[in-house]
Amino acid sequence: MAKAGKADFSAGLVSFIKDWKNKPGNLIMILHKVQEEQGYISKEAAMEVSVLTETPLARIYGVISFYHFFKTQKPGKNQISVCLGTACYLKGGQDIIDEARSLLKMKETDISTDDGLFSVEPVRCIGCCGLAPVMSINGDVYGKLTKGQIAGILNKYRA
Numbered sequence: 001m002a003k004a005g006k007a008d009f010s011a012g013l014v015s016f017i018k019d020w021k022n023k024p025g026n027l028i029m030i031l032h033k034v035q036e037e038q039g040y041i042s043k044e045a046a047m048e049v050s051v052l053t054e055t056p057l058a059r060i061y062g063v064i065s066f067y068h069f070f071k072t073q074k075p076g077k078n079q080i081s082v083c084l085g086t087a088c089y090l091k092g093g094q095d096i097i098d099e100a101r102s103l104l105k106m107k108e109t110d111i112s113t114d115d116g117l118f119s120v121e122p123v124r125c126i127g128c129c130g131l132a133p134v135m136s137i138n139g140d141v142y143g144k145l146t147k148g149q150i151a152g153i154l155n156k157y158r159a
Contacts, residue, residue, distance in 0.1 A: 007048035013037050017052045027055060027063050031070060040071040076112035076119035078157040080137050085125040087132040092147075096133050097122055099147040103154055117158070 009017075016033050020026045030053065034045050041064055050057040064070045082088075082097045100106075100120050104113050112119035128134045131143025135153070142153055 007038075007042065007044040009034075009045070009048060010037060014052065017049065021053050026053065027060065028067070031060070031063060035070060040074050042072070042074075071111065073111040074116070075121075076116055078118045078137055080118060080120045080135060081123045081126065082120065083124075083126045083128070083132070083134045083136075084122045085129065085132075087129040088126075088134055091132040092145075093122075093133040095147055096135055096145050096150065099150045100135070100154065103151055118154070 013033060017030050020030050020033075023029075027049075030049055031041060034049060035041050038045060046060050046064065047057060049055070050060055064072060080100055082093055082100065084093045084097075097120060101108065101110070104118050104120065106113060106118075106120060111121070123136075126134045126136055126141065128141055128143055131141070133145050134141060134143045135145055135150075136142070137153070137157055142149070
């Protein structure tokens with residue numbers, strides 16, 4: 001088992017975990033808080049939660065792997081979300097993801113680029129169905145996209 005502090009949790013996070021340790025639904029709330037603070041749930045963080053909550057590590061990974069919200073790899077500095085909701089999917093959302101990953105030299109299974117500058121993830125809805133297909137980078141929304149526009153958009157975030 002991990003030693004307390006190995007995941008470098010803040011005092012506030014440790015206090016939150018101790019407050020939630022015995023409450024119903026505690027694990028999901030705790031994991032949300034860990035991801036909120038650290039951007040993702042590292043192996044060390046999962047082990048630390050296991051120790052602090054006295055919960056088997058397998059149960060923690062069961063929750064992390066079941067809910068797609070939780071990330072186990074550190075996201076890139078520039079977080080790209082591509083909508084795959086119905087409207088975006090029908091208008092080429094998957095092509096936008098494929099093009100972004102290709103330009104960034106990412107495999108389908110990669111979460112982020114090797115240099116940590118970008119991460120790409122599909123999302124179910126951005127809320128801009130009239131602008132389909134839609135991509136968001138760090139909250140900036142780009143709509144009515146074509147594959148040919150992706151390189152120029154990515155270049156804005158390389159600097």
